[in-house]
Amino acid sequence: MTYRLHINGQVHAVDVPGEMPLLWVLRESLGLVGTKFGCGMALCGACTVHVDGQPQRSCRLPVASVGDAQVTTIEHIGHTEIGARLQKAWLDTDVMQCGYCQAGQIMSAAAMLAATPKPSRDDIHAAMSGNICRCACYNRIETAIRIAAGLEPAGEPQQERDHVA
């Protein structure tokens, strides 16, 4: 069956079974490999994309259910104002270790900031707790989100500064 998908502002036609999760269509039909496979059970968030602005686990989202919705992936998020702010904060804070989870983290964070521009600690934890970082970059993910939200000045995060022996 052929599906016409709206992804990152472009229309792509793909011929795959309707039950195939969007994740595999992105990665293997369209070569958009930034969206990652971590668990396949909506448990880790590595596959997070935006569907009409809402964060969705693409590993459990049958391609047939996407319809005309606008899909945004990590490849495009830097072209949005919030996405660009997050990417900058991420780099300034040197968030990542292996980096494998980071696409999903950014996508979840971007959706949260769109809905909640000035998130509290609880907001951040609630929005991000579905995203596993096996390397456990959580302190810096939180810091980078706060910087991107303008809740903390950029530069070396406070927490890191008092670590001089």
Place this chain on the structure above:
Amino acid sequence: MWPERRTFLKASLLAGGGLALEAFIAVPARVLAAAGGAGAAAAAVHAELTAFVSIAPDGVVTITARNPEMGQGTKTSLPMIVADELDCDWDQVRIVQADADFARYGAQTAGGSNSTPSSWLPMRQTGAAARAMLLQAAAQQWSVPVAELTTSKGRIAHAASGRSCGYGDVASAAAQLAPPAPESVPLKQPGEFTVIGRAIAGIDGPRVLRGEPLFGIDTRLPGMLYAVYEVAPAHGGRLVKANVEAAKAAPGVKHVVPLTGDGDADSGLADGVAIVATHWWLANEARAKLDVQWDLSRAQGHSTAAYRARAGEALEKGGGTELRRDGDPDAALAGAAKRVSARYEYPFLAHGSLEPQNCTALFKGGKVEMWAPTQAPARGRELVQKLLGLPALEDVTVHVTRCGGGFGRRLMHDYMLQAAAIAKALPGTPVQLIWSREDDIRRDYYRAAGWHGLEAGLDADGRLIAFTDHFVTFGEGGSTARGANFTPTLPPADLIPNLGFTQTTMPTVLTTGWLRAPGSNALCFMSQGFLDEVAQAAGKDLPALMLELLGERRVIPPFGGRGVPFDTGRARAVIEKVLRTSAWSVKPLAAQTDPAGARRAKGFAFYFCHRGYFAEVVDASVTGTEVTVHKVWVAGDVGSHIINPFGAENQVRGAIIDGLAQALAGQAIEVVDGVVQQSNFHDYPLARMPITPEINIAWVKSDNPPTGLGEPALPPVIPALTNAIHAATGTRIRSLPVKLPAA
């Protein structure tokens, strides 16, 4: 630190002009063999490339990253060492990842926190030598004495004449010069470093955040198909038959390939059936059609409950093989004024690196080309050559991709061997094998479970005079299972007169392996937890006991003459540091109760492994059966410099949270008749953001070469936590993961 290694340099002209400088280390064969590099053991001396730097005419400095990057940060931090001595601008530096090439690079293994200590001096010498050659070339061109030249940010200046040029301008001329002897090149004084010690963001960050292909699983080749490999539900299972036709008829499926291995996933290929399809998800869906019959007889009776029962019997019976015996522990225990005894245990653990195991392979014309996220590419290459029966090592090409986490899992090569075997069955077709998360959790090289029977004796003055540990672990025929061995230098070894370590092994069908801070991640929990009990029996707290045991500053040679010496002064320094940063004043059981009814206290632990000294304090509270960690203080001594504070702190934070998750998230692999009961992140939970405490890190600088940070910060946080729980509630945690009794 690496006394048997000697560096020598080789200069050449780059293809497009410019200077290429290679630094080789001569490694005696027996050192190599000990490091697992069997392939070169025949050579009397093997020269491996440790640093490769080139300076192009446009001034771009290219530095080769020899070892795989999995998030430990060495792809950034090791080139920083070269760049600093070269005195170039970090913005001029490009980093390229090396392919697997044992003849050229040696083992290329990322593991054991070894990359940094073994690279520190040769990398500095290489950078400094390149700079010296550039200076000499400029001096010749300008006919001025070298001593009058200075460098800064990749430029050479002659103040007297006002002349200056970029490194690229003299790079080709420098390539004509003979490289200096590495030991003769002056190195920078610590105060002169401009790159080392700077917080520099990971080199691949921007690409990762744009979603560009970097990881093994992102490999794309024309005409590539995707594969799953169905293996037996139980470890050690053998393939009897499968419904190949039914799976072949499933949508998208192109090939179904049953493979008979040697039935031993440790060293070769496990029996299984490969399904190869246009999309991975389609291959995975078709598994249900296979209806495989397995012979699972080998795994009968291999269950967590049975292991635990056998361990209990062994501890009851006592004895075991002697690992170490100092003085007369039995007599000292018998004569002790006070005795403390306890049993500790911990479960099998999986690695759960977030990028599932995967490997891409193309077999063509009798050769195989592979793209692998591996921590040990050279060994993987050798094993693939052997499995496929290819005549030469050169018939196997291994491209090293970025790894989405390693933690020791990717030191093993089962997934590489599977991909190679599948590709060989489909010549000319590139195949990407991806494991499902279920495959990954069920077929890991687990951190081995273990059991300990401990005894300590105190004299009338409360001094620890005797200590014994009977360790029950896995192994067969006199050898211990991989990663399941004991550390005979575990405190209080070398610090008290009477000590005995013994070991009993039992066989397991589970494959075991190395998990971040192997051995230490479990042994530290047991030993610092039990010493906390001993300290309390002696009426003191654990830091006081440790300081008393460590005594005067001295260097204790490694047990049996092999390994790393232990400096009690460095241990004291990190303990004293963390007591200050955490404002430790708490005597045993000085818990507080907050208005909401939570009991809250601090706990302490110390450990030395992978050349790093770490002391940690955990502030935790307990409400009912819930444990909350509020803050962790870390004091670490990893030598004279923190090369990249950004990466270094990331490693420490990751290690701390990793350890807390092992204790608190409920991680345990359980097995019934060889079948692992956990399968994905719902029943094998990893740390999530809310578990994260505030983490305060203090470095204690000592006059020692910098050492790696991937591992040594992890072990102490677990006993520091369980000791805090005890201080808060009086409940002693002797088994992981932490389970508090309902009040």
